Amino acid sequence: MNFKHIAGAVALLGIASAAGAQDMVVKIGHSGPLSGAQAFSGKDNENGARLAIEELNAKPITVAGRKIKFELLSEDDQGDPKSGVAVAQKLLDAGVRYVVGPYNSGVAIPASRTYHDAGALVATVASNPKLTQQGYQGLFRVNASDTQLGSKMALYAANALHLKNVAVIDDRTAFGQGLADEFTKQAKASGMTVAGHEFTNDKAFDFTAILTKLKAKKVEAIFFGGYAPQGAPMVRQMKQLGINAKLLGGDTICTAEMGKLAGDAAGDNVLCSQGGAILDKAASGPAFKAKYKQRFKQDADVYAASYYDAVQLYAQAMQKVNSTDPLKVGVAVAAGSYQGVAGTYAFDTHGDMKQSPVTIFTFKHGQLTPITSY
Structure with missing residues (x-):
């Protein structure tokens, strides 16, 4: 047996492992309806x-003297609460401690407990107020x-x-109900009459009965708390029934998909609210849109910039504390301020943005056309 050769091989292995140790892998988990x-x-x-991950890896950034290699682990939670909790456990088991998503409030609320118990950080656009009222440290809402x-x-x-x-x-989802309740509260405070409140679900496509009932009440607008796959047939059926009221909604009908599915039924009769300033008017908005289109051969939709910002926010905080420990990084995110594409990310004690x-x-x-920001 040639001990010289063995010793040489062991030495080479040591060099290889030392070189490999220069790169630290940080896994970013994504949970959403795929x-x-x-x-x-x-x-x-x-x-x-x-x-964001591809840009960071191209730089790359250094933390505690080691280059960081980010890896994206993306899972389909199907927009379903049970699936979302299962996805959370799967990502945690794979070593994920930094999460972007879940997208749906009904998924984010139960899944956030699983992430919290494991000490993972979560940056989500899920908008139901109850999400950040749970008191979890390390949970950040990166949108209105x-x-x-x-x-x-x-x-x-x-x-x-x-x-x-x-x-x-x-639509009785955590998102749709929460959004509708907030609209109703402010509508009444602003002196409007809420002549009716009807309910559907996030799988429905026929709204004729509900709309016929509201037509009789001669309403000027219908606010829909729900998603584009229901909002689009709803506005088409409003047109078919001769209802001249406007359809109002939140960020989930502020999508290219809404325009595509609704066709010529969606024009200035549809108005929606979306968190963030007008991207075209944001300092780095046009550059982001161009990069996104070049990379994915399609236009960025509602929250691509927010998810991009969330990953960059994590990376900046890691550099700030010179660590990838989520506890330390979470403290930096909570206390700091990050200027992203879609806004300035500074959080209150609940994890909500101070200004959105x-x-x-x-x-x-x-095509979606912005009217005003405030």
């Missing part, structure tokens, strides 16, 4: 996170809450559109 009717949103969010989205849509309806008589439909502008959009030729 199948089903909301897959377009889940994929858009995933792409935003992927773009339902309180802001629903109430500012109601303020716009009252102050800019001068509406007096409105109705509400919600809301933009009101409408549709022109099937």
